[in-house]
Amino acid sequence: MDENTINAGRKLITNVGLVTSNGPVGNNVMSAEWVHRVSSDPFLLAVCLNPLDATNENIKATNEFGVSLAAESHNVAGSIAGNYSGREVDKVKTLEELGVKFYKAEKINAHMVEGAAANYECKVVEHRKLGSHIMYIGYVVKASYTDANPIIYHKRKYYKIGAEVQKPDAKALEDMGDVVSKHRKD
Template identity: 40%
Template sequence: MKQKVQEAYRLLHPRPVVLICAGEKPNVMACSWITPVSDEPFMVAVAIWKENYTFELIEEKKEFTVNVPQPELLDAVWIAGTKSGRKVDKIRTCNLRVRKANKVDAYVIENCIANLECVVREKVFAGEHAVYIAEVVDAYAEGFEKTWKTKILLHLGGKDFVTFGESFRPKTD
């Protein structure tokens, strides 16, 4: 028999976890509330809590980057998701290598296997979060074999993370 669930949003986990960078000074936050919303143009939606420092930084420039970490960056992901950039230089604390993005006024994390540069096109408030719908104006990754066959981090909730164990394909055409 099914039971009532307190944190119903967790029923939609695991979710890929990414590192969001925004601001003139490098800052990073972990985020798993992100999803593609359009192919042409390529757009993503990302939900950022209105109390987060990253919310303030995105509001200033309306630009940010999405950086896809591999499991080796789990400790950095945890710090990026639990510490505030108002108080901690998370880039230095996490030993992340950053550089200015190609097309937006933000930084990309070179340690990550993929990077997307985003420009906000729309913002919607949903409860305590701002949902930014952003166009991806540049994207790059290490080759297919390295990037998409790497076990990316998935967030279950709290301190729990997993990776993909194996890939599957349908048996029918």
């Protein structure tokens, strides 16, 4: 892929999902920026994983995974989970020693990160290989959230939610009504 296409891809703003699983590779956590809601009712989450990742092996065997949406305090967790393989390092124990707290999920056999912006326990309903990655669609069987803000991932850096960009208010939208009417389709 050429440099321009790579850089265009990096313009996308994503999350840091801490994807947890427990299977042949053992208790594991990896970082995934490609975590998206794909349906509100039922609540379905998609995660896109490299087929070579240990997490993929765990999910393939168990058909379940957790997503702890990294909070601003989880910058270390995001980098440890995203830079080592669960085949070589027990990342859950490593992170625990570094001060990250986990708890046992209620509806799946995995651990979730305490204090995450949100926690989603998922059962796989579908998976599909799409280019380089496998997309797992998880039905969210248990969801919870905290007051913590999620980390924003952009151009391979972590950011905090910052200044709000104002939406046009009702009056401003009304003032633009004539322009909209001019372009209304019959």
